[in-house]
Amino acid sequence: MFDIERWQEIFETISKNKLRTFLTGLSVASGIFILVILLGIGEGMRNGISREFEQDAANVMYVYTGVTSKEYKGLNPGRQITMKNDDYGYISSKYNDELEYKSSIYRIWSGLVNYKTESGSYRVEGVWPDYQFLENASMTNGRYINYTDQENFEKVVVIGNKVKTDLFKNGENPIGEYLQISNINFKVIGVFTDPGGEREETRVFLPLSTAQLVFGGGNEIRNLSFTLEKKDNFKEALAESEQFTAEVSTYLKEKHTIAPDDISAVNINNSLENAKRFYDLMDMIKFFFWGVGICTIIAGVVGVSNIMLIIVKERTKEIGIRKALGAEPVSIIVMVLHESIFITTIAGFVGLIFSLALLEFIGPMIETQYITNPSINFAVALSTVFILILAGAIAGFFPAWRAARIKPIVALRDE
Amino acid sequence: MIEIKDLHKSYKMGSNSIHVLKGINFSVAEGELVAIMGSSGSGKSTLLNILGMLDEADQGSYTLDGLAIKNLNEKIAARYRNKFLGFVFQSFNLINYKSALDNVALPLYYQGVKRGERIDIAMSYLEKVGLANWASHLPNELSGGQKQRVAIARALASNPKVLLADEPTGALDTKTSYEVMDLIQGINDEGRTILVVTHEHDIAQMTKRIVNLKDGLIIDDTRVNQVRALSNV
Numbered sequence: 001m002f003d004i005e006r007w008q009e010i011f012e013t014i015s016k017n018k019l020r021t022f023l024t025g026l027s028v029a030s031g032i033f034i035l036v037i038l039l040g041i042g043e044g045m046r047n048g049i050s051r052e053f054e055q056d057a058a059n060v061m062y063v064y065t066g067v068t069s070k071e072y073k074g075l076n077p078g079r080q081i082t083m084k085n086d087d088y089g090y091i092s093s094k095y096n097d098e099l100e101y102k103s104s105i106y107r108i109w110s111g112l113v114n115y116k117t118e119s120g121s122y123r124v125e126g127v128w129p130d131y132q133f134l135e136n137a138s139m140t141n142g143r144y145i146n147y148t149d150q151e152n153f154e155k156v157v158v159i160g161n162k163v164k165t166d167l168f169k170n171g172e173n174p175i176g177e178y179l180q181i182s183n184i185n186f187k188v189i190g191v192f193t194d195p196g197g198e199r200e201e202t203r204v205f206l207p208l209s210t211a212q213l214v215f216g217g218g219n220e221i222r223n224l225s226f227t228l229e230k231k232d233n234f235k236e237a238l239a240e241s242e243q244f245t246a247e248v249s250t251y252l253k254e255k256h257t258i259a260p261d262d263i264s265a266v267n268i269n270n271s272l273e274n275a276k277r278f279y280d281l282m283d284m285i286k287f288f289f290w291g292v293g294i295c296t297i298i299a300g301v302v303g304v305s306n307i308m309l310i311i312v313k314e315r316t317k318e319i320g321i322r323k324a325l326g327a328e329p330v331s332i333i334v335m336v337l338h339e340s341i342f343i344t345t346i347a348g349f350v351g352l353i354f355s356l357a358l359l360e361f362i363g364p365m366i367e368t369q370y371i372t373n374p375s376i377n378f379a380v381a382l383s384t385v386f387i388l389i390l391a392g393a394i395a396g397f398f399p400a401w402r403a404a405r406i407k408p409i410v411a412l413r414d415e
Numbered sequence: 416m417i418e419i420k421d422l423h424k425s426y427k428m429g430s431n432s433i434h435v436l437k438g439i440n441f442s443v444a445e446g447e448l449v450a451i452m453g454s455s456g457s458g459k460s461t462l463l464n465i466l467g468m469l470d471e472a473d474q475g476s477y478t479l480d481g482l483a484i485k486n487l488n489e490k491i492a493a494r495y496r497n498k499f500l501g502f503v504f505q506s507f508n509l510i511n512y513k514s515a516l517d518n519v520a521l522p523l524y525y526q527g528v529k530r531g532e533r534i535d536i537a538m539s540y541l542e543k544v545g546l547a548n549w550a551s552h553l554p555n556e557l558s559g560g561q562k563q564r565v566a567i568a569r570a571l572a573s574n575p576k577v578l579l580a581d582e583p584t585g586a587l588d589t590k591t592s593y594e595v596m597d598l599i600q601g602i603n604d605e606g607r608t609i610l611v612v613t614h615e616h617d618i619a620q621m622t623k624r625i626v627n628l629k630d631g632l633i634i635d636d637t638r639v640n641q642v643r644a645l646s647n648v
Contacts, residue, residue, distance in 0.1 A: 008530065016512035321508045324469065326497020326525040326573070328490045409469040412508060 010339050017311075024307045025347030028391070031300030032351035032384060035293030036376055039384075040359040042282075042289045044366065044374025049278045051372055059237055060134055061245055062269040063224035063252070072259035081256050081265045085212075085219040091226075091248055098228055098244065103128035105223040106211045108181070113204060115167040115179040122163055124181055124204045126211020134225045135194060142175045142190030149189075149207040155214070157181070158190040160201030181206075184214060224248075234276070241272045297387060301344075301395045308340050308399035312406075319403050320411020329404040336403050340396025341389060348388035352381065416577060416608045417443040417466065422475035424461055435461045437631035439475070443577075443610065448603040448641070450619040451612045453628035459612050460581065462628065466610065467500055467579050468492045480576050497525050501570030505582035507562040509554040515565045516541060516550040522573040540568040544598060560591035567598060571607075578602065578609040584618055596621045596644035617642075 014021045065081040088104035106126040113122050132144040140161060149156050159167075159174065168174050174188045186206060194200035211217060228244060231237035245268040250260070258265045312319070319332055356376065363374045424436040435458045443449055453459040464470035465477065468487060477484045479499055487495070501522075502508075509518045520537035528536070541547050544564040546557075554562055563583060570578055580599065584592035596618060603609050603623075611622060619625050620642045627635035 004530075009524075012513070012517075317508070318510050321510060322521070322525075323493060324467070324496060324502050324508075325522045325569070326493050328493040328525075330490070331525070407469075409464050412469075412504060 006334070006338060009335065010342055013339060014343070020307070020311065021343055024304055024343050025350070027300040027303040028297075028344045028347040028388070029351035029354070031293075031297040032348045032388060033355045034296045035290075035384060036352060036355035036381070037358065038289040038293050039286075039380055040355070040363065040374040040376045041371065042286045043376060044363070044371040045285060046282050047372040047374075048370040049282060059227050059230075059241055059272045059275075061226045061228075061241060061248075061271065063226075063248060064222065064267050064269070065252075065256075066264050066267065068258055068262055069264040070259040070262045072262070073257055075257055079265075081258065083221045083224065083252070085221060087252060087255065088221060088224055091224065091251065095226075095244065098240070100227045100229045101130040101133045102226050103131040103134055103224075104208060104221040105131070105225060106208055106215075106217045106220065107222045108211060108215045110182055111204070113163070113167070113179055113181050114183075115177065118167045118169060120163070120166050122160075122202050122204050124206070124211075126208040126215075126217070127205050128208055131205065131225065132192070134227060135200065136196070137192040137194045137200075140191050140193050141173070142188070144190055144192070145205060145207050150209050153210045153213050154207060155184070155186045155210055156189045156206065157186040158192055158205045159188055160203045161191060161193045162198050162201040163204060164191050166202075182215070234279075238272050238276055241270055245270050294387075297391055301391045304340060304344055304392070304395035305398060308336065308396055309402065312336060312399045312403040315403075316406055316411045319406050320408040323406070323408040324412060332406075333400040333404045336400035337393065337396040340399070341392035344392030344395060345385075345388055348385070348391075352384060352388075356381070416445045416447070416480055417441070417610075418476070418478040419466075420476045422462075422465065422477065423473050424458075424465065424470070425473060435631050436465075436472070439631075439633060441626065441633060441636075443608060445608055446603070446606045447624060448600070448609045448622045449611070449624045449626060450622040451610060451626050451628060452614060452616075452619050454614065456630075457628040458631045459628050463579055463581055463610065463612050466577075467502060468496050493525075497522060497573060499576045501573065501575035501578045503563070503566050503570050503578065503580035503583045505585035507554070507559075507566045507586075509562060509565060509569075511554050514551050514553060515546060515557065518554070518565055519569045519572050522569060526573060537568070537572055540572050541565070543571070544568045558591075559587050560594055563587060563591075563595050564598060567595070567602070571602065576608065578607060580609065580611045582612055582614070584613065584615065592618065593621075593644045600641070600644055 063083075065083055068075070068077050068079045068081060071077050083104075085104070092099065092102045104127075108124040108126070111122045111124040113120055113124070127145065128150065129144060129146050137144075142158075144158055145156065148154070157179070164174050167179065168177070174191060177188050178185045179188060180186070181204070192201075208221075212219065226244075228237070228241055231240060249266050249268055252258070252266045253260055253262070256265070319327075322332065359375055366372070366374060419439055419441040422436050422439040422441075423434070425432050425434040439462060451459045451462065461470065465472050468484060471487065479495075484495070510521070513521070516534065516537050519540055520533040523533040523536055538547065538550060541550050544567055546561060546564055546568070549557060549561060554565070557565065567583075583599070584595055587595060592615075599609060599611065600621060611618070613619055620639060621644050622639070623641050624636070624638045626633055
């Protein structure tokens with residue numbers, strides 16, 4: 001490899017056959033280019049989907065109830081199921097050790113919010129302090145609801161960034177200002193922002209206890225939301241969350257006298273399960289992309305191999321001369337192999353650099369729903385380099401073998 | 416220098432086997448200039464190929480400078496060719512994308528000589544054949560005679576024991592042929608052993624000994640009074 005003489009031989013051969021070398025390299029370069037672009041897009045899709053899930057805490061479970069669809073223990077189907085505070089209390093105390101964040105939610109249906117002359121209709125919900133983390137919200141101003149607000153039935157609200165810009169048109173600081181929900185005064189204590197975007201920021205939160213008291217909710221709650229303590233690996237986390245949702249579902253069905261196989265009365269949305277589906281799909285797509293890319297490279301390798309065979313054929317006489325002058329078969333094999341690996345590697349690097357440059361400059365501009373910042377990591381780039389060198393060796397091997405077997409006496413015979 | 420005893424060689428052509436060499440006994444002393452003559456099909460090229468280790472005999476022994484040449488694998492044959500033999504071909508067989516100088520330096524590359532040294536040696540041989548000014552030219556920029564002289568310089572570059580020339584003047588006109596023969600005679604005068612295969616009588620007369628082959632056997636082996644090529648130019 002580090003034989004300078006051989007490098008000189010190769011450079012000489014290549015520089016004397018520029019077009020041939022260029023055409024050979026082109027197929028490999030485009031193969032690598034396609035592979036890297038495909039992998040980059042695959043990564044972009046992964047990023048895009050990951051971002052979709054970033055909106056809420058990654059392993060959030062969301063419980064909501066509906067109408068029974070089955071007769072059970074003499075009760076008619078069509079009953080509206082409504083969860084109560086003690087449902088939440090039971091689950092949150094029973095699973096206290098496993099749960100990371102927990103909150104029950106009471107939704108106020110008429111969400112008309114006024115501030116001075118401005119008004120808007122927003123989603124207004126009563127929640128527990130943990131809800132901030134369940135929604136992945138972060139405060140830009142002030143604070144979130146806390147347990148003291150909860151205990152004292154404080155009439156305070158936390159508003160989304162969008163709500164703030166809608167209602168506080170003159171840019172005044174909303175903290176400490178009062179706004180009206182259904183004509184009842186609430187003091188603004190915080191403004192939050194949500195990675196889920198504007199839609200998530202058109203929401204208003206108040207303490208659950210206040211919401212139930214002021215808006216006549218009694219002890220009713222609409223939803224439950226939980227996250228489990230983080231686990232080291234995805235599989236473990238998924239298994240635990242599946243067990244948790246199953247147990248919660250069973251408990252709620254027993255409590256509210258619902259048929260165990262009634263799927264419409266109690267619903268649990270497990271984001272981890274959704275995530276798993278997407279990640280599985282992503283893995284499939286990634287696998288497919290690798291497959292397509294490798295096939296492209298194989299086509300390139302076959303092309304290089306073919307061209308090397310033609311080169312060997314073309315150089316039969318030269319190889320014969322070299323052998324007559326004392327070239328050993330090994331040196332002929334090494335010569336052809338070295339040239340082939342050199343061409344594929346250089347061409348491959350050109351393809352790699354072009355595709356990386358494309359991903360680098362065009363990548364960040366791509367912001368569709370499912371593709372975000374297509375890019376490629378170092379390990380993948382490294383493995384494509386490895387593939388390249390391997391491809392060069394494979395492409396060169398058969399032509400080299402054939403070249404080594406050329407008999408000088410046949411090669412030198414006058415045509 | 417060369418000792419050949421009872422050499423046989425046959426080729427298979429389909430179902431037929433053609434017996435080309437039918438027991439050649441032949442020896443060449445150091446410093447000889449020998450012409451091997453014969454009509455086509457007489458086996459002269461086959462003999463030269465065996466002498467050049469490009470082909471192997473079926474039977475018989477071949478000794479080169481005291482070294483028995485037998486059971487060669489390709490690797491050893493290549494090494495022996497490189498060390499002991501220099502080839503000159505009818506069609507020159509220069510590598511057409513390499514300059515005259517690089518062509519001459521090629522056998523030295525396979526001997527593992529460093530590039531700088533290689534170029535110096537090659538240059539000295541090009542000077543010897545009178546082509547120092549053409550060192551950087553490609554073969555297709557040279558005339559036939561010049562090409563053959565480059566080929567001779569290349570054959571000499573590895574300082575071989577024996578120079579084997581297969582119809583060295585076959586592709587050249589008479590005047591150029593004589594110039595090439597003059598060069599070969601000059602090299603022989605320095606004491607190098609040279610074998611020339613030819614079918615031209617005037618060329619054969621410029622050697623010191625003529626071996627006549629017919630149907631795979633030596634029918635005549637005579638020493639001749641060498642005609643100096645220069646006197647004919």
